[in-house]
Amino acid sequence: MDWRRFRNNLTWQWLKHFIGIVIGASIVSVSINTLIIPNHIADGGLTGIAIILHYLFNWPVGWAVFLLNLPLFILGLRMVGRSFLIFSIVGVGMLSAMLSLTTHLPALTHDTLLAAIYGGVLSGIGMGIVFRSRGSLGGTDILAVLFARTTPFSVGQILLGIDAAIFIGVAIMFRPEMAMYAMLYMFIATRVVDLVQEGLSHSKSVMVITTHPQKIAEEIMAKLERGVTLFQATGAFSGEAKQVIYCVINRTELSQIKEIINKQDPQAFVAISEVPEVVGEGFSSWKGH
Incomplete structure (x- = not known):
């Protein structure tokens, strides 16, 4: 050191x-x-x-x-x-x-x-x-x-x-x-x-439960250039294995990601939440902290 x-x-x-x-x-x-x-x-x-x-x-x-x-x-x-x-x-x-x-x-x-x-x-x-x-x-x-x-x-x-x-x-x-x-x-x-x-630049976190996770993830990465994380999940009622998409975006990208999800899977379950602060690639850096 x-x-x-x-x-x-x-x-x-x-x-x-x-x-x-x-x-x-x-x-x-x-x-x-x-x-x-x-x-x-x-x-x-x-x-x-x-x-x-x-x-x-x-x-x-x-x-x-x-x-x-x-x-x-x-x-x-x-x-x-x-x-x-x-x-x-x-x-x-x-x-x-x-x-x-x-x-x-x-x-x-x-x-x-x-x-x-x-x-x-x-x-x-x-x-x-x-x-x-x-x-x-x-x-x-x-x-x-x-x-x-x-x-x-x-x-x-x-x-x-x-x-x-x-x-x-x-x-x-x-x-x-x-x-x-x-x-x-x-x-x-x-x-x-x-x-x-x-900070004032609040972002949105998007969680999607869908039967077409790969197609949605690929389109988000291609069109929005945002990182996407996939989680393995199991439906409590059906017992079926599912995949959950998690992504953080800017407010201006919200309408685009909705269009992508609706196009690939109109039946997808989508939850959108406020994220007061995001640190990492594509957002703010640790330098200001």
């Missing part, structure tokens, strides 16, 4: 992750300071608590985020992987620093609905970039893992409970509309995070 090349590749990977976390944290900071805080919208997790403390006592959000996350990092020393913890510390440090550096940026809008929508989009993009870079922006994830080990609840249930408690507190201390906008903001941000993580 070429250890120098291995070390250089490892260093480059860490550098790419670091740059991604810095960019993502900066985008989230801009979203919070130009859309969320000027329109008095809350957030979930520890960042939401930091924003509430800012509304109540005018505490700097950047410092509040850092101080709230500090005890969780101490708890997480033995609970999470070393690299994840390091990248999380980098993420929280950058988020805190950028929140302080961008605090004087002007508000992009004073329309609360627009701020919740576009704040969710912008924050979702930033968080998605951080997650793709193997990091996090801290928050209640570590706390949820700790409680999940000592309670019958899952991590997801605990995170949902924490966010629900924050939104209820916002509705009581301020006004219900504030919590409603916060939930809209978080819903949009969550969806955008998924888009950044999975």
Whole structure:
């Protein structure tokens, strides 16, 4: 093994992750300071608590985020992987620093609905970039893992409970509309995070049970230039041996593959499913991961 090349590749990977976390944290900071805080919208997790403390006592959000996350990092020393913890510390440090550096940026809008929508989009993009870079922006994830080990609840249930408690507190201390906008903001941000993580180029997987597998497979490979996999199967009711065709295609190729299947076997059983992300020949490569 070429250890120098291995070390250089490892260093480059860490550098790419670091740059991604810095960019993502900066985008989230801009979203919070130009859309969320000027329109008095809350957030979930520890960042939401930091924003509430800012509304109540005018505490700097950047410092509040850092101080709230500090005890969780101490708890997480033995609970999470070393690299994840390091990248999380980098993420929280950058988020805190950028929140302080961008605090004087002007508000992009004073329309609360627009701020919740576009704040969710912008924050979702930033968080998605951080997650793709193997990091996090801290928050209640570590706390949820700790409680999940000592309670019958899952991590997801605990995170949902924490966010629900924050939104209820916002509705009581301020006004219900504030919590409603916060939930809209978080819903949009969550969806955008998924888009950044999975990509926009959703593909389709096609599974075909047919009596003419070879003809269909050959035509798919010839006309669409897509790889095809054949599985051996047995009908549970008839006991007959069958072959199953499996193929992944782009959305634009869906009508073509339907025509091929219908032409060769109009009686074929066809199941088509969404595939959020495909890595391999003919699709995306591992380089972007």
